[in-house]
Amino acid sequence: MASIDIKGVRKVYPGNVKAIHALDLSIEDGEMVVLVGPSGCGKSTLLRMIAGLETITDGTISIGSDVVNRKEPAERDIAMVFQNYALYPHMSVRQNLEYGLKNRGTPRDEIDRRVTEAARILEITPFLERKPRQLSGGQRQRVAMGRAIVRQPKAFLFDEPLSNLDAKLRGQMRIEIRRLQRNLKTTSVYVTHDQLEAMTLADRLVVMNGGRIEQVGKPIDLYDRPASLFVAGFIGSPPMNLIPVEQLRALAGAAMPVLPEGTDILGIRPDGIMVGGSGGIPLSGVVELIEPVGGESHLYVRVEGIDQVLILVLQGRAEVAETERVDFVLPVAALHGFNRESGKRVE
Amino acid sequence: MDTKRTVFPSQGLPYLLVAPQIIITLIFFIWPAGQAVKSSFEREDPFGLATSFVGLSHYVRLFQDPAYLASIGRTAVFALAVTVISMGLALILAVAVNRLIRSATTYSTLLLWPYAVSPVVAGILWWFLFNSSTGILPYMLSFFGVDWNHQLNGTHAMILIIVAASWKQISYNFLFFLAGMQSVPQSLNEAAAIDGAGPFKRFWTIVFPLLSPTTFFLLIVNLNYTMFDTFGVIDATTTGGPNQATNILVYKVYTDGYIGLNLGSSSAQSVILMLFVIALTVIQFRYVERRVQY
Numbered sequence A: 001m002a003s004i005d006i007k008g009v010r011k012v013y014p015g016n017v018k019a020i021h022a023l024d025l026s027i028e029d030g031e032m033v034v035l036v037g038p039s040g041c042g043k044s045t046l047l048r049m050i051a052g053l054e055t056i057t058d059g060t061i062s063i064g065s066d067v068v069n070r071k072e073p074a075e076r077d078i079a080m081v082f083q084n085y086a087l088y089p090h091m092s093v094r095q096n097l098e099y100g101l102k103n104r105g106t107p108r109d110e111i112d113r114r115v116t117e118a119a120r121i122l123e124i125t126p127f128l129e130r131k132p133r134q135l136s137g138g139q140r141q142r143v144a145m146g147r148a149i150v151r152q153p154k155a156f157l158f159d160e161p162l163s164n165l166d167a168k169l170r171g172q173m174r175i176e177i178r179r180l181q182r183n184l185k186t187t188s189v190y191v192t193h194d195q196l197e198a199m200t201l202a203d204r205l206v207v208m209n210g211g212r213i214e215q216v217g218k219p220i221d222l223y224d225r226p227a228s229l230f231v232a233g234f235i236g237s238p239p240m241n242l243i244p245v246e247q248l249r250a251l252a253g254a255a256m257p258v259l260p261e262g263t264d265i266l267g268i269r270p271d272g273i274m275v276g277g278s279g280g281i282p283l284s285g286v287v288e289l290i291e292p293v294g295g296e297s298h299l300y301v302r303v304e305g306i307d308q309v310l311i312l313v314l315q316g317r318a319e320v321a322e323t324e325r326v327d328f329v330l331p332v333a334a335l336h337g338f339n340r341e342s343g344k345r346v347e
Numbered sequence B: 001m002d003t004k005r006t007v008f009p010s011q012g013l014p015y016l017l018v019a020p021q022i023i024i025t026l027i028f029f030i031w032p033a034g035q036a037v038k039s040s041f042e043r044e045d046p047f048g049l050a051t052s053f054v055g056l057s058h059y060v061r062l063f064q065d066p067a068y069l070a071s072i073g074r075t076a077v078f079a080l081a082v083t084v085i086s087m088g089l090a091l092i093l094a095v096a097v098n099r100l101i102r103s104a105t106t107y108s109t110l111l112l113w114p115y116a117v118s119p120v121v122a123g124i125l126w127w128f129l130f131n132s133s134t135g136i137l138p139y140m141l142s143f144f145g146v147d148w149n150h151q152l153n154g155t156h157a158m159i160l161i162i163v164a165a166s167w168k169q170i171s172y173n174f175l176f177f178l179a180g181m182q183s184v185p186q187s188l189n190e191a192a193a194i195d196g197a198g199p200f201k202r203f204w205t206i207v208f209p210l211l212s213p214t215t216f217f218l219l220i221v222n223l224n225y226t227m228f229d230t231f232g233v234i235d236a237t238t239t240g241g242p243n244q245a246t247n248i249l250v251y252k253v254y255t256d257g258y259i260g261l262n263l264g265s266s267s268a269q270s271v272i273l274m275l276f277v278i279a280l281t282v283i284q285f286r287y288v289e290r291r292v293q294y
């Protein structure tokens, strides 16, 4: 086990494609860090540089106390779980698990002990003699995890490992990965574009955008205090409502609170808006659409006076119907201020 | 899986459309093959006026004929050598080209050219290169103390036809190996690299086993090629000589039939070859699809 230190790392692909711009990140020993961001933001590139599958254009990556820039993937003592699992199709599950240990000259009895243990933990013992193509998606995923844990590496690297599973299985595997990582306490870097997966798995969340880090922190801190418009829009589902200040000021009149210098966009989470109630900016609008999601309902409301649709999350069943008018308030404490030009949060 | 079905307006049209292919196959393949089978059981008098049924006697005599048995041995040597050399070199070239990122297509195209050359021209090309008085290769070999003369030396002649036949076949094998390698997902190589396998080990434990369907397919195709499709190469270079040293089965059918005018024996030989090609094809169809999968 080890910490991972990324200092001033850049990646330029042939053809002058700048995938990562001078990036710093420290990952502590035993921590699970999730890299999240839209497709093409450079998550996989960063992960593959840690793994040694891509060269590092500039800067240094250290695992433990060693700078690994010049080391082969095999010498970095990390394990990786790929999106397509990358199981060796011509080998049985057992051979897949053994491959990495054999290549490192692990003694036979030690190999058997570790494979048996990993198979037990992941509940794949009954499939050990099968070929990957005889397994379901979820079982393959477990084998891919098994191949990582038998190695007892310094770090696990995951590149969207759950993307190929259906929603239900994805939920289950997410919990299992979390539990496994907690038990083994192996430093992990997990890449995903799914913000829910990111929020639930991460000790620390790294939101990336266009090859740069937007914000790093505990998932709940990022949710509560997004540092930029990008993070505000990316973390949380349904996404945060963003309203231009001038339009709101015209509507709210005296109810408009005093805002810090430079605030020109206000954000509010869909569950922060209160239907009825008082003590905030009072607004009203027409319900265009209701999505009942079971325990809560999502209301799409077109605000009167400003031509914008806000999303409201109500607990339980909605008391209003579509096309009806609804009054609500934006509580001042729930508002987030942003500057449009810099895209940054304003305090 | 969905299967596309085309509905024809009239019942007869589909048959009409496949008719040319069927007719060509009947006239140029099935009918001559039938004739060969028939005449392999018959003896014809020297003037071609009378034929008599002789049963299996052509076959029996063939397998008692030391010249025929020797030809089987030579064919085996030739077929195995060409298959091993052309597949081996093709594999090495495919590995090399597969590592290239930018110029891969250029190299692939250049490596394909020999395949476009007809067997006769390929044979003549190598005959010139190996010509004992004017060729460049004998000149170079002379520095190593080799006195090259494929017109007198049977081993030299065999090497010549092996080289000429392999050279042509490398292109074909290369293309299949390259396509096979490119269909091995890159992530498998990466996973193996992380699992501590060096490039050499990755090739032998991951890529090569995954190529086994391609390898098996090529094995059959190459055996077929060397045994039946190399007439042109031999006719253009050694014409079976010197002293029968390169008279492989397919060429012997011709020499015994058209030059020796022993049509019965020649027919029996071609029937044996035909059975062989049928056997290889059956193996290919039965096993390529199923057993050599992973």
Ligand SMILES: Nc1ncnc2c1ncn2[C@@H]1O[C@H](COP(=O)(O)OP(=O)(O)O)[C@@H](O)[C@H]1O
Pocket (backbone or CB within 6 Å): A013, A014, A017, A018, A019, A037, A038, A039, A040, A041, A042, A043, A044, A045, A046
């Ligand atoms: N091998 C490559 N060559 C050139 N550009 C690449 C290569 N791999 C990725 N890129 C580019 O780098 C950027 C980041 O890619 P990637 O790290 O795969 O994104 P993500 O995993 O976040 O979706 C993208 O713009 C992508 O097009």
Ligand SMILES: [Mg+2]
Pocket (backbone or CB within 6 Å): A043, A044, A045
């Ligand atoms: Mg990716």
